[in-house]
Amino acid sequence: MLGKQKRIFNSMFGALVLGAVFSTTAIAAEKSVAITAIVEHPALDAARDGVRDELKDAGFEIEKNLKWDYQSAQGNTGTAAQIARKFVGNRPDAIVAIGTPSAQAVVAATKSIPVVFLAITDPVAAQLVNSWQPSHTNVTGVSDVLELPKQINLIKSIVPGAKRVGIVYNPGEANSVAVVTQLKELLGKSGMTLVGAAAPRTIDVGQAAKSLVGRVDVIYANTDNNVVSAFESLAKVCNDAKIPLIASDTSSVKRGAIAALGINYYDLGRQAGKEVARILKGENPGDIAPAASNTLELFINTAAAQKQGVTLSPELIKSAKTVIK
The missing domain is CATH 3.40.50.2300 (Response regulator)
Incomplete structure (x- = not known):
């Protein structure tokens, strides 16, 4: 009888350990992305949606293995700074910042969390990066610069x-x-x-x-x-x-x-989404050169x-x- 109880105990203990391993694996597989925009309008909304859809195609899907937190500053630079500080405090795996004021606020708020800027005409003039070469910092992104x-x-x-x-x-x-x-x-x-x-x-x-x-x-x-x-x-x-x-x-x-x-801003968002996916898979943002769209x-x-x-x-x-x- 004691031997049978021991076997049952060992089986239950093994199941608990195995369950804990699977639970840990699931938690480790889940990634979090925080995304903020200076304001909502059709172009920036399309860019945001492009990021989301590209991440889904790359295997990161909201409510499955991706935590997605989106907030708009509603055109207020003070609100953009507040959102940036909140996101940094939450420690996501990456922050996507759409629009210059939002990107500037996020880059000023963190030097460690990966930041992907999006729809920034001149990231150098905005002082997000020093050049169009890999920044070797925590920042990369996609520009909507036009000729x-x-x-x-x-x-x-x-x-x-x-x-x-x-x-x-x-x-x-x-x-x-x-x-x-x-x-x-x-x-x-x-x-x-x-x-x-x-x-x-x-x-x-x-x-x-x-x-x-x-x-x-x-x-x-x-x-x-x-x-x-x-x-x-x-x-x-x-x-x-x-x-x-x-x-x-x-x-x-x-x-x-x-x-x-x-530019097609949805496609621009998908381009940025590819960069975010690379970061979520372990690549350093500072090794990814800022990019721009060549399609008009x-x-x-x-x-x-x-x-x-x-x-x-x-x-x-x-x-x-x-x-x-």
């Missing part, structure tokens, strides 16, 4: 006689300031001038656009987060004043821009062109990936 000469060519093809290009931007966003500086120089070489209007907050975008009426021939909207968040107010001013509006974010075309030659898509909105007094050439419409009527 500005191609943007200028698009402006010329839609408004051939344009001499004065208006731009609404947030002077507190490093990437927007960098674009304004570069665009001013490039337009000058083409015999054109750039006229800027500051919009430090989302609610300032409409008023800033109104200040450009009568002073510009066309308005170009870069990927400034304040501007993209309040794009309808910018489009309304352009419709009312018959000013052609050209964007760099393709999701802004259905919101009132005539055209945009831009042309979106056209013929209804917006009509509202803003522009006749688009058949050739331009035919060359578009997407035409919104």
